[in-house]
Amino acid sequence: MENNTNHGWVSRTSYAFGAFGHDLFNQVMNSYFIMFVTNHLFNSSDTAYNNKMIGVMTTIIxxxxxxxxxxxxxxxxxxxxxxTRWGKFKPWVVVGTIVSGLAMMLLFSDMWGLTSKPMYYLFIFTFVYIVMDIFFAFKDIGLWSMLPALSFDSLEREKTATIARVGSTLGGxxxxxxxxxxxxxxxATNEGGTGDSRGWFLYAVVAxxxxxxxxxxxxxxxxxxNSRLRENKEETGFKKVLWILVHNDQLLWLALAYVLYGSGVxxxxxxxxxxxxxxxxxxAKFSILGMxxxxxxxxxxxxxxALAKKFKRRNVFVICVVILFVAIGIFAFADKNFWLVLLAGALFNLPQPLIFLVVLMTFTDIVEYGQLKLGHRDESLVLSIRPLIDKLSGAxxxxxxxxxxxxAGMSGNAKVSAMTASNVWTLKAIMLGTPIVTVIIGTIIFLSKVKITEEKHAEIVAELEKTWGKDDAKEK
Known part of the structure; x- marks a missing residue:
C-alpha cells in the first residue's frame, strides 16, 4: 500500500507539472498572441494597412x-x-508538445520578414497555425483525457484534478x-510599453x-x-463518433453551458x-495583478x-458566478483607479479555477455516463469536447x-495620450458587458440541464460494475 501511495503522489506531481507547462503555453497563445499581432507584427505607419492585416489575421484564426x-x-x-507500450496518451502528449512548440515560435515572428509580402506571409502563417493547432489538440486532449484513466473513484479523481489544476493555475x-x-x-526597444518583436519571440521560446x-x-x-472497465466491447469507428456525441445528452448540455461561460470570461x-x-x-503594473x-x-x-465536499460542485459553481459578477460591477466603476482595478481583477480571477474544476470533473464523470448509456467507453472522445470548447471560445x-x-483605437502605434473617452467606453462595454450576458445564460443551462452529480456518478459506476463484470473495476 505504501508503494501505491508513493506512486500516486509521483503520478499526481508529474501530471501537475505537465499541466503547468500546458497552461503556460495555452495562456501565451490564447490570451496574448493577438496582442503581438495587433501591436507588434503590424505596427507600420500605414494604419489602414495595419487594420486590414489584423482583420485578415483574426478572420483566418x-x-x-x-x-x-x-x-x-x-x-x-x-x-x-x-x-503502445507507453499507453494511449503519453506519445501524443510528448509529440504534440514538440511540434506545437516549434510552430508557436514561428508564429511569434515575422517569418523572416515576410510581413512585407502579405500574400506569402498569410499563406505560410495559415499552414503553421494549422500545424500548431492540430498538434496542440492531440496534446491537449491527450493530457486531460488521461484523468479518468488514472482512477475510477470520483474522489480520487478530484484529488488528482485539484493538484493538476494547481499546476495549470500556476502556469497560466x-x-x-x-x-x-x-x-x-x-x-531592444520598448514599443508602446510592451517591448518589441524580439522580446515576444524569445518569450515564446521559453514558454x-x-x-x-x-x-x-x-x-x-x-x-x-489496469482494469477491464477500460476495455471496450467493440471499437468505436469514425462513422460512429458523431453518433456517440449526439446521443450523449449530458455531454451536449454541459458543452453548451461551458462555451457560453468561457467565451465571456x-x-x-x-x-x-x-x-x-x-x-x-x-x-508594467499588469505583473502586480498577475502575482x-x-x-x-x-x-x-x-x-x-473541501468546498466541493461541503457545498457540492453545483453550489460551488453558483457561488463562483456571483463572485464574477461582483468583480465586473467593481470594474465598471474603477476607471483609472489602480487599486479598484486590482481588486476587480483579483475577484474576477478567484472563481475561474474553481469553475474549471467543476466543469472538468463533470466532463470526466460523463465518461461513465456515456459508457452506461451507449455501451462504449470513449475517454478521449468525451474529454476532447472540453478543449474543443476552449478552442471555440478562443476563436x-x-x-x-x-x-x-x-x-477602440488600441492597435498599431496607438498612444495612451491619444485615447478618448469614447475609446475607453468601447473597451469597457465589450470587456465587461459580454460576460454578463453569456455567463448568465450558461449558468441557467448548467443548473437546469446538467444532471451528473457526485451521487449520480457513484450510482453509474456501481451499475457498470454489474453490467461490465463484477470484478472489472478492480484497479491493479
Whole structure:
C-alpha cells in the first residue's frame, strides 16, 4: 500500500507539472498572441494597412479554429484507439508538445520578414497555425483525457484534478506575472510599453521549452489504471463518433453551458492587458495583478476538495458566478483607479479555477455516463469536447479582441495620450458587458440541464460494475 501511495503522489506531481507547462503555453497563445499581432507584427505607419492585416489575421484564426471543431472528436477517437507500450496518451502528449512548440515560435515572428509580402506571409502563417493547432489538440486532449484513466473513484479523481489544476493555475497566472517584465528584458526597444518583436519571440521560446519539460514529466511519471472497465466491447469507428456525441445528452448540455461561460470570461481576460496598457497607461503594473492572481488562484484550487465536499460542485459553481459578477460591477466603476482595478481583477480571477474544476470533473464523470448509456467507453472522445470548447471560445475571443482593439483605437502605434473617452467606453462595454450576458445564460443551462452529480456518478459506476463484470473495476 505504501508503494501505491508513493506512486500516486509521483503520478499526481508529474501530471501537475505537465499541466503547468500546458497552461503556460495555452495562456501565451490564447490570451496574448493577438496582442503581438495587433501591436507588434503590424505596427507600420500605414494604419489602414495595419487594420486590414489584423482583420485578415483574426478572420483566418477564427475560421481555422471553427473548422477544427469538426476534427477534435476524431483526434479524441484516434487517441482512444492508440495502443503502445507507453499507453494511449503519453506519445501524443510528448509529440504534440514538440511540434506545437516549434510552430508557436514561428508564429511569434515575422517569418523572416515576410510581413512585407502579405500574400506569402498569410499563406505560410495559415499552414503553421494549422500545424500548431492540430498538434496542440492531440496534446491537449491527450493530457486531460488521461484523468479518468488514472482512477475510477470520483474522489480520487478530484484529488488528482485539484493538484493538476494547481499546476495549470500556476502556469497560466505566471504568464501574467512574467510576460511584460521578461519581454522588456529580452527587447531592444520598448514599443508602446510592451517591448518589441524580439522580446515576444524569445518569450515564446521559453514558454515552448517549459511546456516540453512538462510533457516529458507526464511521460515518465504517470501510470494508467489496469482494469477491464477500460476495455471496450467493440471499437468505436469514425462513422460512429458523431453518433456517440449526439446521443450523449449530458455531454451536449454541459458543452453548451461551458462555451457560453468561457467565451465571456476569456474575452475579459484577453482584454485585461489592453486595459492596463491604454486606460491605466502602465502595462508594467499588469505583473502586480498577475502575482496577486497567482496566490489567489492557488489558494482557491487547494480549497476545492473541501468546498466541493461541503457545498457540492453545483453550489460551488453558483457561488463562483456571483463572485464574477461582483468583480465586473467593481470594474465598471474603477476607471483609472489602480487599486479598484486590482481588486476587480483579483475577484474576477478567484472563481475561474474553481469553475474549471467543476466543469472538468463533470466532463470526466460523463465518461461513465456515456459508457452506461451507449455501451462504449470513449475517454478521449468525451474529454476532447472540453478543449474543443476552449478552442471555440478562443476563436470567438480572438475575433472580438482584434475587432475591439481596432474599434477602440488600441492597435498599431496607438498612444495612451491619444485615447478618448469614447475609446475607453468601447473597451469597457465589450470587456465587461459580454460576460454578463453569456455567463448568465450558461449558468441557467448548467443548473437546469446538467444532471451528473457526485451521487449520480457513484450510482453509474456501481451499475457498470454489474453490467461490465463484477470484478472489472478492480484497479491493479
Amino acid at each position: 477564427f475560421v481555422l479554429r471553427v473548422a477544427e471543431l469538426f476534427i477534435d472528436p476524431f483526434i479524441g477517437n484516434t487517441i482512444d484507439k492508440t495502443q 497566472t505566471i504568464v501574467t506575472v512574467t510576460i511584460i517584465p521578461m519581454i522588456l528584458m529580452f527587447s 515552448a521549452i517549459i511546456a516540453l519539460l512538462g510533457a516529458v514529466s507526464i511521460g515518465f511519471g504517470t501510470k494508467e489504471v 476569456y474575452l475579459t481576460n484577453s482584454l485585461m492587458l489592453y486595459y492596463f496598457t491604454y486606460v491605466l497607461g502602465d502595462a 496577486l492572481n497567482m496566490g489567489i488562484g492557488l489558494l482557491a484550487v487547494s480549497l476545492f476538495p 470567438i475571443v480572438t475575433g472580438i479582441t482584434g475587432m475591439t482593439a481596432v474599434m
